[in-house]
Amino acid sequence: MYGMVNKAVQDLVITNFGDEKWDLIKQKAGVEVDVFLSNESYPDEMTYDLVEAASEVLGVSGREVLHAFGEHWVLQTARQGYGSMLEANGRTLPEFLINLPTFHTRVAMIFPDLKPPRFNCTDIKENSLLLHYHSHRPGLTDFVIGLLQGLGKMFNTSTKIVVAQRKAEGADHDVFAVSWVEGEAG
Ligand code: HEM
Incomplete structure (x- = not known):
């Protein structure tokens, strides 16, 4: 998936839990990318691994991570970067x-x-x-x-x-x- 998806997971974690938790999650997921590029494609596996690691490190279910991520995607990621597209729909x-x-x-x-x-x-x-x-x-x-x-x-x-x-x-x-x-x- 495009990097903006992983970037949004990163933003969700850092905003709510801080940089250290994010570093732990990346480590657990075996992700060695420092900066996700929005317009670049990354393997889907990477996103799934990050969600799974987030669930383990934060002690919440994978379903809860996906719920929070979906809300964050609309209310933060999409609104901030693509507000006019949302409004036009x-x-x-x-x-x-x-x-x-x-x-x-x-x-x-x-x-x-x-x-x-x-x-x-x-x-x-x-x-x-x-x-x-x-x-x-x-x-x-x-x-x-x-x-x-x-x-x-x-x-x-x-x-x-x-x-x-x-x-x-x-x-x-x-x-x-x-x-x-x-x-x-x-
Ligand atoms: C301006 C807002 C949005 C942008 C820029 C956007 C962009 C994207 C991008 C880049 C992906 C990754 C897919 C890939 O890289 O191949 C994606 C996936 C997805 N988007 Fe959107 N999206 C937006 C809003 C929405 C909304 C409002 C919904 C539904 C209510 C939605 C539903 C999904 C779903 C379910 C996926 C997962 C991919 C799949 O099911 O195969 N998106 N979107």
């Missing part, structure tokens, strides 16, 4: 989710070797929808939950996320049942 949570299918097409203009996830929405109702997530990468269901929680916060919208089906349990792809109450912080 929708003014409310449902609008943003309905426009999500084409979002990474625009991201790919900046990162041409992107291997993006694929999203689409079905069963769109006034306060709920089903979000379908397709990826050739395994194990990122909890990252998506964190991303959705982050988007709920960004839109000041109380959001409930239930995983309706999981690829890890034999389904064709992950499906998230997302429901919301607008105007209520969650």
Whole structure:
């Protein structure tokens, strides 16, 4: 994945736990890169190893690391570096989710070797929808939950996320049942 992903993990850890913990995590993951370059591709394994090492060093589950990372990605990484892209994708949570299918097409203009996830929405109702997530990468269901929680916060919208089906349990792809109450912080 592009270096900006590992950089975001680094930023999340250093902001919340400090430089020493980050050094320990890198050591445990066997990562010898000093500075991640945003526009350079790194093996996916490196990101998975960093998440696993973070879980061990910080004493939290891998799922919790991925939740926190998803929220951080939306509320810090994306907002700080790509705020206008986020704003252009929708003014409310449902609008943003309905426009999500084409979002990474625009991201790919900046990162041409992107291997993006694929999203689409079905069963769109006034306060709920089903979000379908397709990826050739395994194990990122909890990252998506964190991303959705982050988007709920960004839109000041109380959001409930239930995983309706999981690829890890034999389904064709992950499906998230997302429901919301607008105007209520969650
Ligand atoms: C401006 C904001 C965003 C940027 C710049 C961005 C960029 C990226 C980049 C560079 C990757 C790594 C993929 C690769 O290197 O091949 C990635 C992966 C991913 N992105 Fe985004 N992204 C943004 C927002 C979002 C949002 C809002 C969502 C969903 C709610 C999302 C969902 C994902 C997921 C699930 C992955 C993991 C890759 C996979 O499933 O295969 N991203 N994104």
